Amino acid sequence: MVRQGDIFMVNFNPSKGHEQKSQRPAIALSNDLVTETSNMTIVAPISSTARHYPMYHRLQTTTKIYGQVLLDQTIALDLNARGVDDRSVVEHILRQELKDIIYQYSLLFDID
Numbered sequence: 001m002v003r004q005g006d007i008f009m010v011n012f013n014p015s016k017g018h019e020q021k022s023q024r025p026a027i028a029l030s031n032d033l034v035t036e037t038s039n040m041t042i043v044a045p046i047s048s049t050a051r052h053y054p055m056y057h058r059l060q061t062t063t064k065i066y067g068q069v070l071l072d073q074t075i076a077l078d079l080n081a082r083g084v085d086d087r088s089v090v091e092h093i094l095r096q097e098l099k100d101i102i103y104q105y106s107l108l109f110d111i112d
Contacts, residue, residue: 001086002028002041002079005098007065008088010077012045025065025090029074029105044074044105055108057101061094071105 002008011023028035030042046059048067055072059065079085093101 001032001035002084002089003035003092004028004030004032005093005095006089007046007062007091007093008084009090010043010079010082010084010088012075025067027069027093027101029102030076035079039078039080040076041079042074042076043079044069044071044101046070055104057104059093059097061097062091064091069101071101071108074105 006028007025008028009023010026012026013022025046026043027046028041028043030040035041046065046067046069049056049070051068053072056068056070058068077084
């Protein structure tokens with residue numbers, strides 16, 4: 001099972017418009033309890049884009065994946081239906097960076 005903080009490969013197709021497409025790395029953001037009870041996982045795609053948007057988090061602690069977590073493009077996925085399993089996991093980020101990402105993600109829902 002993919003766990004919170006795991007970086008794994010997933011195919012985002014089908015997609016529409018400006019959504020991320022194709023096979024790419026993603027990070028599991030939702031708590032493991034969500035996955036265990038609903039078989040759904042909230043994930044954010046990772047891109048090697050060079051843009052500096054406020055809702056992009058540049059990975060700091062990863063050694064295998066380079067890029068930015070696109071927090072404005074999170075999606076709930078049924079990873080089993082997409083063929084994602086333990087073999088798809090590339091690595092796991094450090095707890096502090098995961099906390100930083102979750103905090104930054106929570107700002108999407110902040111009320112001014």
